[in-house]
Amino acid sequence: MVRALTDLGVDVVFGYPGGAVLNIYDELFKSTKLRHILTRHEQGAVHMADGYARASGKTGVCLVTSGPGATNTVTGIATAYMDSIPIVVFSGQVPTLMIGNDAFQEADIVGITRPCTKHNYLVKDTKDLARIIKEAFFLASTGRPGPVLVDIPKDVLASAEEYVLPKEAHVRGYHPTYEGHPKQVESAIRLLKEKERPVIYTGGGAILSGASSELAEFAGILGIPVTTTLMGMGAFPGTDPLYMGMLGMHGTYCANMAISHCDLILALGARFDDRVTGKIDEFAPHAKIVHVDIDPTSIQKNVPVHIPIVGDLKDVLKKMIKLTKGTKEAASFREKITPWREQVRKWARTHPLSYKHEPKGKIKPQYVVEQIYALTKGQAIITTEVGQNQMWAAQFYKYDSPRTFLSSGGLGTMGYGFPAAIGAQVAMPGKLVVDVAGDGSIQMNIQELATAVQYRLPVKVVILNNGALGMVRQWQELFYQGKYSQTCLPRIPDFVKLAEAYGAAGFRATRTEEVKGVLKKGFAVDGPAFIDILTDPNEMVYPMVPAGAPLTKMLLV
Amino acid sequence: MRHTISVLVENEFGVLSRVSGLFSGRGFNIESLSVAETLDPSVSRMTIVTSGNDQIIEQILKQLNKLISVIKVVDLTGVETVDRELVLVKVNAEPETKPEVLRLVDIFRAKIVDVAPRCYTIEMTGDEAKVNAFLQLLRPIGIREVVRTGLVSIARGGNVVAQADKMPHQGRG
């Protein structure tokens, strides 16, 4: 198995040992090529593999023992599944003959993860092991990527068979469509040319497909304004004049108005999630929809689509560019939609993202994110936890390149950001990696600080410490008459002391004037650092579209 | 609307739960499902009867296609098919009702496959309407137990749902 992983180009495994995988760990001990990162919890291991995959584009690998080791991976696997992230999780299993007997540390992990993996395997015979490993990596990383779990009974690991790693994986029930149908692409361009108020709406698919430069080129040729989902952050340059920001529940006024008034949506690798569409019957009422996605099940799932194109976005965009680049028609189209671009700019100007900065007062979390942007010059990899911290990190930092914003979009997993940052740091040792955290979320996988310290992974955790489960409290404030049921977190623990106890650096800012200096210091230290910033607990994320309301019904600041 | 879907799948453990899990997890309903090996022992065929509006059926077909263990999916609705179900029925066979039972068995070209004192076990095949009609008529006589296989379906004429690779699905348009 170790040989198969090495032959497949795997250089690092995030894992946690136990009885059922002792044989693998014994082999790992001898291996010089395969690096193993010992985490402090299996959930952390999966998020690290996930962060590694998101930052690098490679497949993340994770290894855990049977029973509790395996069940601890479920949240991580579901997180990767919802966001289509390529990871392969190997779990040990009790010996084949004991399966089904409720043996010690037995869990039916194949059954448990069936609905949250792209595919999973129970290896019944050592002869099949190399082939299955090959298939697992193939499935995880191709088509619409996703997590694959391989469950291996101890006896299968213990016995020896001749090692044959197949050159090609062939799975007869699996043939993703990469090439967009040329006729469909032509129809899409024809439809587009008739329109006056087009919008490009793009998501995680653009990043997974590596289509960012094509996207920028295509939008530029035709001068079409672009909005991204949370997952699409960085797919299109955040500083580009055509960029309108994120849309949806906490999207910009500009993006939500544009999508509600446009007459054509080019949906590129995005899936019309309910957090994006708001009230579905009133979503983009004037628009025809062209939907490009590699997964046919995403198309026509939530909204009726006029031109579906199944294929890899990069391929489809290349075809679209070919049909438009340098043509007179493209130039006149760009000209024709000038009033629309002006309208969009006007929305952006009249209602920008904003907050009330208090230079001498309470620290505004938005200000902290802006300072992170300024200090890192937009060059960092930002991961987030879930809640207000996640939304502010999306709103107030401009992501110019793909794979620089890593966040649990689909599942919304608190505790994702810190281990994901560690995984990203392993993948990108030279980069500054910052987890923008909340004081609630960071405590969900805080044990991984030991991992960061042990392996000298200098991730920085900026805790927007509002003493609350802020996002839930925001809903209570707005929709439950301010009854803060179980959302107040007394400021426990002392994150500075905690960091120090782990052998990491800890910093704190309590006043606005201190923020810059403290961030600078924290970013400058050699190892991992916790930067605890006591922020204004009353700050809320705006704009906000209440759940189930149409996008035009935004609550503004 | 009701649809009969023929699905070729890898003949391996866990496939049934992948398919049924897809239906239950997404709130689709299964009216009947039958599974058995095909000529190629590495492939099984499932015949699934389900219902839903066009959008739901489209999702069902696409989601089935998306399963890695599924080799081929064909919606047999709108195709001329032969549909069959097998039913085994235990009915009361009292001296005064026996002739009626025998008459029905004859009319429906069913078969008595087991005889016990005061009870016959009857085997009958037909499409769903025929099976329902048969059971309807037996009911007043006294049915003790019914076992039905669920529908299997095959296209009329020379067309086959053979084990070709999955077709890339282009959606509607």
Ligand SMILES: Cc1ncc(C[n+]2csc(CCOP(=O)(O)OP(=O)(O)O)c2C)c(N)n1
């Ligand atoms: C594992 C998990 N449990 C519960 C939730 C529900 N939830 C969403 S946001 C949130 C509050 C997060 O609080 P904190 O991390 O302090 O971030 P803030 O919103 O204050 O920035 C909660 C509890 C979740 N997303 N994930």
